[in-house]
Amino acid sequence: EEIEEIEEVEEPEFPGEDEVEQFTHTSLESYTDIDFYKDEDSNIWDENMDFVGTHNEDSDEVIIKEGYEPEE
Numbered sequence: 669e670e671i672e673e674i675e676e677v678e679e680p681e682f683p684g685e686d687e688v689e690q691f692t693h694t695s696l697e698s699y700t701d702i703d704f705y706k707d708e709d710s711n712i713w714d715e716n717m718d719f720v721g722t723h724n725e726d727s728d729e730v731i732i733k734e735g736y737e738p739e740e
Contacts, residue, residue: 679733682717683707693723695730702738714738 691706703715712720712730716739721732 679719680707680709680711682713682719683709683711688713691723693728693730695732696720699738 688705688707691704691712693704696702696704696712699714704720705713705715706723707713710723710725712723712732714720718736718739719733720736721730723730
């Protein structure tokens, strides 16, 4: 029996406040009172500089990382 290794997605490093701009998207509206930001690689970050997910600009789809919960 082969055991499949679950590939952990390597989280990107926060690029720095000068490298991100504020980002809003309908799929993020359920997180109230949290500001989101996007960098040039289409990674989405929250106001705590936590990695949230990615934004596909072609399809305008947001893919939120598994288990993401904003800090209170």
